[in-house]
Amino acid sequence: MNRTRRLRKTENIRRLVRENQLTINDLIYPLFIEEGTSIEADIVSMPGIKRYSLDTLSKELDEVVALNIPAVLLFGIPTKKDEDGSETWNDKGIIQQAIRFIKKNYPKLYVITDVCFCEYTSHGHCGIIHNNDVDNDATLTNIAKQVISHAKAGVDMVAPSGMIDGTIQTIREALDNTGFVNLPIMAYAVKYSSAFYGPFRDAADSSPSFGDRRTYQMDPANRDEALREATFDDQEGADILMVKPALSYLDIIRDLKNNFDRPIACYNVSGEYAMIKAAGEKGWIDEERVMMESLLSMKRAGADIIITYFAKDVAKVLNRK
Ligand code: PBG
Numbered sequence: 001m002n003r004t005r006r007l008r009k010t011e012n013i014r015r016l017v018r019e020n021q022l023t024i025n026d027l028i029y030p031l032f033i034e035e036g037t038s039i040e041a042d043i044v045s046m047p048g049i050k051r052y053s054l055d056t057l058s059k060e061l062d063e064v065v066a067l068n069i070p071a072v073l074l075f076g077i078p079t080k081k082d083e084d085g086s087e088t089w090n091d092k093g094i095i096q097q098a099i100r101f102i103k104k105n106y107p108k109l110y111v112i113t114d115v116c117f118c119e120y121t122s123h124g125h126c127g128i129i130h131n132n133d134v135d136n137d138a139t140l141t142n143i144a145k146q147v148i149s150h151a152k153a154g155v156d157m158v159a160p161s162g163m164i165d166g167t168i169q170t171i172r173e174a175l176d177n178t179g180f181v182n183l184p185i186m187a188y189a190v191k192y193s194s195a196f197y198g199p200f201r202d203a204a205d206s207s208p209s210f211g212d213r214r215t216y217q218m219d220p221a222n223r224d225e226a227l228r229e230a231t232f233d234d235q236e237g238a239d240i241l242m243v244k245p246a247l248s249y250l251d252i253i254r255d256l257k258n259n260f261d262r263p264i265a266c267y268n269v270s271g272e273y274a275m276i277k278a279a280g281e282k283g284w285i286d287e288e289r290v291m292m293e294s295l296l297s298m299k300r301a302g303a304d305i306i307i308t309y310f311a312k313d314v315a316k317v318l319n320r321k
Pocket of ligand 1: 114116161162196197199201268271
């Protein structure tokens with residue numbers, strides 16, 4: 001008889017036949033950095049995650065480095081917002097300062113920036129508004145300005161998250177023309193218009209003041225379209241393709257893994273984090289095991305890289321083993 005249980009008998013044989021594993025090398029940790037001083041603000045819907053100003057950030061960075069987490073993904077929260085999000089390309093803006101601060105004090109930590117406008121625009125949309133909608137091509141011009149400003153500040157990688165068509169080509173050309181030919185792009189290639197971003201929008205103060213993001217982010221019902229989106233970003237020169245959110249979109253992660261010869265990332269988003277934290281706090285689930293199992297499922301689906309608010313928690317578990 002075929003007995004699949006033979007290879008499950010002890011932990012050591014299970015180790016030998018184990019197909020996937022989650023490691024610290026897979027993790028990117030998002031950070032919310034707010035303009036101002038002495039800020040260390042809890043985010044109610046994301047227990048354990050805080051908004052820091054630059055003068056309070058070191059404690060967090062010391063921990064990230066001590067845990068051997070390879071990379072951070074930066075989100076900025078500026079004091080000044082306007083119609084266009086012009087603070088995004090201010091060379092002295094909060095993100096530009098943060099890049100310089102981190103690269104100076106933690107030179108080995110790999111610094112990635114989220115490239116978007118929603119935290120910087122008065123209306124909370126991811127670009128310039130014309131006729132009540134995001135104007136694609138006008139926004140591209142500003143994306144290029146933003147990216148060059150991050151590059152000049154010394155960022156290691158940029159990650160455009162706005163789902164504006166033509167973004168990757170625009171960024172690649174802008175970087176190549178200014179001498180940043182070796183600066184890679186991680187594309188939020190397949191980003192759905194998702195309710196799972198709720199806690200993030202509280203954290204980053206980036207909710208749209210009118211309407212929603214359905215004219216630029218993808219319809220959660222679509223799977224074939226994800227390949228189309230990823231194909232464009234692949235052709236335009238994205239170095240890494242990302243799927244976001246992760247947990248409800250494992251099929252999409254696998255589709256990309258099977259169809260593209262690029263590293264695949266996924267974003268384990270704020271709502272996914274909040275659900276596990278909340279159920280864990282209530283004692284309804286074993287938080288640590290559910291966390292490890294859900295991140296492992298992303299690896300099994302085909303993710304090479306996981307962006308997650310759990311990065312420090314996961315690293316602590318892995319360091320213990
Ligand atoms: C900015 C951006 C968002 C997230 C990452 N970059 C919010 C959005 O698109 O509304 C969400 C991250 C998360 O929920 O953890 N465009």
